[in-house]
Amino acid sequence: MSQNTMNLKVKVWRQKNANAQGAFVTYDVAGISDEMSFLEMMDILNERLITEGGDPVAFDHDCREGICGMCSMYINGKPHGPWQANTTCQLHMRAFKDGETIVIEPWRANSFPIVKDLTVDRSAFDRIIQAGGYISVNTGNAVDGNSLPIEKQNADDAFAAAMCIGCGACVAACKNSSAMLFLSAKVSHLALLPQGAPERKSRVLNMVAQMDKEGFGSCTNTGACEATCPKEISIANIARLNKEYLGASLSAQ
Amino acid sequence: MLDAKIPSGNLDDKWVDYKGHCKLVNPANKRKMEVIIVGTGLAGASAAASMAELGYKVKAFCFQDSPRRAHSIAAQGGINAAKNYQNDGDSIFRLFYDTIKGGDYRSREANVHRLAEVSANIIDQCVAQGVPFAREYGGLLSNRSFGGTQVQRTFYAAGQTGQQLLIGAYQALERQVALGNVTMHTRHEMLDIVKIDGKAKGIIARNLITGELEKHFGHAVLICSGGYGNVYYLSTNAMGSNVTAAWKAHKQGAYFANPCFTQIHPTCIPVSGDHQSKLTLMSESLRNDGRIWVPKNLGETRKANDIPEVDRDYFLERRYPAFGNLVPRDVASRAAKERCDANYGVGTSKQAVYLDYAAAIERYGKIEVSKQRLSNTSDEQIIAMGKEVVKEKYGNLFNMYAKITGENPYEVPMRIYPAVHYTMGGLWVDYELQTTVPGLYALGEANFSEHGANRLGASALMQGLADGYFVAPYTVGNNLADEIYNAAIPTTHPAFEEAAKKVAERIASLKNINGKQSAESFHKRLGKIIWNECGMSRNEAGLKQAIADVQALKKEFWSDLRIPGEINEYNPELDKANRVADFIELGELMCVDALAREESCGGHFREEYQTPEGEALRDDENFMYVAAWENKGAHEWQLHKEALKYEVIKPSQRNYK
Numbered sequence: 001m002s003q004n005t006m007n008l009k010v011k012v013w014r015q016k017n018a019n020a021q022g023a024f025v026t027y028d029v030a031g032i033s034d035e036m037s038f039l040e041m042m043d044i045l046n047e048r049l050i051t052e053g054g055d056p057v058a059f060d061h062d063c064r065e066g067i068c069g070m071c072s073m074y075i076n077g078k079p080h081g082p083w084q085a086n087t088t089c090q091l092h093m094r095a096f097k098d099g100e101t102i103v104i105e106p107w108r109a110n111s112f113p114i115v116k117d118l119t120v121d122r123s124a125f126d127r128i129i130q131a132g133g134y135i136s137v138n139t140g141n142a143v144d145g146n147s148l149p150i151e152k153q154n155a156d157d158a159f160a161a162a163m164c165i166g167c168g169a170c171v172a173a174c175k176n177s178s179a180m181l182f183l184s185a186k187v188s189h190l191a192l193l194p195q196g197a198p199e200r201k202s203r204v205l206n207m208v209a210q211m212d213k214e215g216f217g218s219c220t221n222t223g224a225c226e227a228t229c230p231k232e233i234s235i236a237n238i239a240r241l242n243k244e245y246l247g248a249s250l251s252a253q
Numbered sequence: 254m255l256d257a258k259i260p261s262g263n264l265d266d267k268w269v270d271y272k273g274h275c276k277l278v279n280p281a282n283k284r285k286m287e288v289i290i291v292g293t294g295l296a297g298a299s300a301a302a303s304m305a306e307l308g309y310k311v312k313a314f315c316f317q318d319s320p321r322r323a324h325s326i327a328a329q330g331g332i333n334a335a336k337n338y339q340n341d342g343d344s345i346f347r348l349f350y351d352t353i354k355g356g357d358y359r360s361r362e363a364n365v366h367r368l369a370e371v372s373a374n375i376i377d378q379c380v381a382q383g384v385p386f387a388r389e390y391g392g393l394l395s396n397r398s399f400g401g402t403q404v405q406r407t408f409y410a411a412g413q414t415g416q417q418l419l420i421g422a423y424q425a426l427e428r429q430v431a432l433g434n435v436t437m438h439t440r441h442e443m444l445d446i447v448k449i450d451g452k453a454k455g456i457i458a459r460n461l462i463t464g465e466l467e468k469h470f471g472h473a474v475l476i477c478s479g480g481y482g483n484v485y486y487l488s489t490n491a492m493g494s495n496v497t498a499a500w501k502a503h504k505q506g507a508y509f510a511n512p513c514f515t516q517i518h519p520t521c522i523p524v525s526g527d528h529q530s531k532l533t534l535m536s537e538s539l540r541n542d543g544r545i546w547v548p549k550n551l552g553e554t555r556k557a558n559d560i561p562e563v564d565r566d567y568f569l570e571r572r573y574p575a576f577g578n579l580v581p582r583d584v585a586s587r588a589a590k591e592r593c594d595a596n597y598g599v600g601t602s603k604q605a606v607y608l609d610y611a612a613a614i615e616r617y618g619k620i621e622v623s624k625q626r627l628s629n630t631s632d633e634q635i636i637a638m639g640k641e642v643v644k645e646k647y648g649n650l651f652n653m654y655a656k657i658t659g660e661n662p663y664e665v666p667m668r669i670y671p672a673v674h675y676t677m678g679g680l681w682v683d684y685e686l687q688t689t690v691p692g693l694y695a696l697g698e699a700n701f702s703e704h705g706a707n708r709l710g711a712s713a714l715m716q717g718l719a720d721g722y723f724v725a726p727y728t729v730g731n732n733l734a735d736e737i738y739n740a741a742i743p744t745t746h747p748a749f750e751e752a753a754k755k756v757a758e759r760i761a762s763l764k765n766i767n768g769k770q771s772a773e774s775f776h777k778r779l780g781k782i783i784w785n786e787c788g789m790s791r792n793e794a795g796l797k798q799a800i801a802d803v804q805a806l807k808k809e810f811w812s813d814l815r816i817p818g819e820i821n822e823y824n825p826e827l828d829k830a831n832r833v834a835d836f837i838e839l840g841e842l843m844c845v846d847a848l849a850r851e852e853s854c855g856g857h858f859r860e861e862y863q864t865p866e867g868e869a870l871r872d873d874e875n876f877m878y879v880a881a882w883e884n885k886g887a888h889e890w891q892l893h894k895e896a897l898k899y900e901v902i903k904p905s906q907r908n909y910k
Binding site for chain 1: 299302303306317318319320321322323324326327336338374376377378379380381382383385386387388389390391392393394410411413415416417420423424425427428430431437439462489491492493525526528529530531533534652653656657659722723726769770771773774815817818822823825826
């Protein structure tokens with residue numbers, strides 16, 4: 001493969017901390033190879049800012065292979081940028097053209113306050129899991145793994161929901177900043193498995209209550225979440241969540 | 254000689270006897286005992302959940318924004334367990350034997366046997382938590398094979414096994430957070446161990462958002478902070494993975510064992526240029542079905558698909574017919590390097606070999622044809638069906654490859670090359686996972702224990718969870734039983750004050766260097782030194798040069814580092830500088846260890862010591878020991894040896910032919 005280099009402008013949201021006023025700042029980045037990853041382009045920008053005595057752009061990232069869910073950039077109006085089923089860290093520069101201006105913002109949602117620049121606080125997701133996103137089984141309580149056969153289709157569907165990486169792109173994509181796709185993925189994962197059955201009702205009620213408490217918006221079935229999800233979590237999970245919620249609400253008394 | 258405190262008795266009975274006789278802490282006392290856990294990957298999260306379930310007050314720390322991000326999440330292929338669900342002759346003994354042999358006879362028999370014993374419990378526990386392992390149509394768990402074994406004992410969830418296991422442990426942990434049994438400190442980094450009367454009694458942690466230093470007391474401290482592969486800069490580790498917690502423990506008296514035992518994984522996406530920030534693994538599970546080859550002829554110019562069978566050299570199958578493409582990682586990596594060094598490499602860099610799926614796609618296509626009872630299927634239909642099967646098994650890996658390289662691996666063979674992946678070395682621990690500092694433990698990749706000189710695939714997840722779910726809850730409890738007489742120590746104690754002051758001074762001195770170069774640029778240079786001289790092959794002259802180079806780099810780092818921003822704010826560059834400073838010191842120790850070990854074994858290949866066929870040549874007479882290094886000040890370490898006694902297995906030259 002031959003390498004092409006390009007010169008770009010990046011227009012980045014800069015904000016010193018949660019309380020400071022933020023603004024866009026535009027930087028030139030030159031000599032970017034199309035074989036680079038998007039974050040490597042950001043590394044080059046930061047390296048230059050540091051050597052020039054400036055303040056590098058803060059952004060979350062860790063595994064750089066699309067699985068930890070840490071990276072979270074809103075690129076040219078889309079969470080994780082232009083590629084389908086992709087995280088920011090997996091985006092590569094061949095997605096862009098020489099001379100282009102790339103606009104980079106943080107996840108925008110009241111429930112994800114900005115820490116600095118492109119870094120946001122997603123601890124609301126942990127608290128939603130704390131409300132019931134688990135199966136209550138202490139270490140040592142388990143029976144033999146094969147004593148409970150699970151229909152392959154259910155196991156596969158549970159896995160497809162469990163693939164959620166908790167990045168929050170669904171929230172960032174939603175005009176109401178709803179966390180329904182995230183929540184429904186966890187509820188589906190556990191509701192589809194027999195191990196999850198005993199806590200099925202309390203789980204969905206408690207998790208939804210916590211989501212509301214965190215200030216996430218309502219779901220209007222627009223589907224922007226599904227379209228942007230790097231793991232292609234299906235919106236059908238939201239339908240399942242609604243069914244679970246309704247069933248649990250009606251029988252809770 | 255170091256004493257690992259291995260229980261007496263038959264190998265099969267040691268762990269059972271230990272559990273039957275270890276000291277217990279009654280429930281009322283457990284509630285008074287505080288346990289600090291640093292790192293929340295598989296080892297840390299499973300330990301935190303399990304200890305909290307028992308009733309201990311747990312404080313857990315991670316540098317990421319959530320425990321779910323820990324790098325265990327990136328593990329792809331699977332987790333081993335001696336379940337013998339396939340009826341193919343697996344047993345606890347065989348898993349034990351494979352692990353010892355895979356580790357090139359440099360691990361401790363008693364620990365490895367215990368690991369094999371609890372392996373089956375791990376699968377059961379994870380299934381109960383709702384981990385969606387791959388299943389067969391009958392609803393039962395599916396298995397595949399990994400390197401260094403001839404049975405199918407690997408449980409998996411597509412190419413995301415680590416993710417699913419970590420989410421299981423994370424959920425168990427968050428459940429304990431909700432119950433108030435765990436206090437979770439995210440975006441915190443441990444920067445020192447606090448010792449009182451020689452025992453670990455707490456930590457100093459930096460709140461990465463505010464920059465504030467916090468003092469935390471614990472009756473015991475568990476280091477579960479993972480491995481140090483990022484010392485090479487380029488590795489398959491996450492960007493934030495670091496040695497800092499383990500290194501601080503080392504500086505406080507914990508011996509560091511076998512630091513030169515590092516694992517170079519054979520199947521990674523090759524480096525594409527100087528801009529590269531990390532390398533991406535292509536799971537070992539791909540070697541189940543993929544075939545590795547290079548052109549047979551020097552100067553081959555045809556594209557991969559145009560090279561006929563007769564002109565391909567399936568070098569692993571040629572050299573190791575019994576294990577073929579599934580030889581252990583160290584063997585496969587060296588074989589690939591050998592071909593590339595001999596100029597048979599492929600791709601623009603010529604530092605790559607092919608991993609080919611064409612044969613597997615055809616084979617799976619034919620199986621589908623019989624399964625679906627089709628007749629008159631065309632070759633294209635067979636290939637299309639085969640691709641679907643491969644997609645189900647490895648889809649996410651193939652996608653990842655396509656995104657990074659821009660090539661379609663369903664159509665053309667993947668190009669792969671070895672890359673740093675795992676570190677077998679780590680903090681020295683005894684049978685109870687306790688370091689040489691009383692009250693200080695190390696679990697998972699952070700310790701040195703189970704994998705000897707080379708880890709077998711799908712064994713890291715097994716070890717992390719074994720330590721956290723099933724070992725530490727017993728062994729830490731055994732020692733906490735003696736702590737019930739000691740009340741919690743307030744963090745106003747002078748030892749805490751002094752430790753915090755030292756950490757603050759170090760941060761200030763880093764910040765005040767006010768030089769010109771970034772932490773990242775030093776890290777890159779360190780990585781090059783270590784990769785070139787202490788990577789896939791090592792020799793005396795190179796290692797001596799590397800030690801001098803690392804020492805010079807350390808000087809330059811401490812005189813020309815630039816950290817932008819302030820100390821008391823969110824400052825990722827400051828965090829990085831702290832970590833790089835520790836990596837530099839560790840890099841020197843790795844070379845010291847590699848130089849002292851005048852033999853080749855597992856991942857440690859000294860060019861001076863090889864068989865005529867180019868295989869690793871061990872020296873059991875002189876080096877059958879664990880090298881545990883005690884820090885004696887700047888650039889000074891003292892070697893302590895733990896003799897390895899093989900009572901059940903007779904060490905021999907590893908043979909995968």
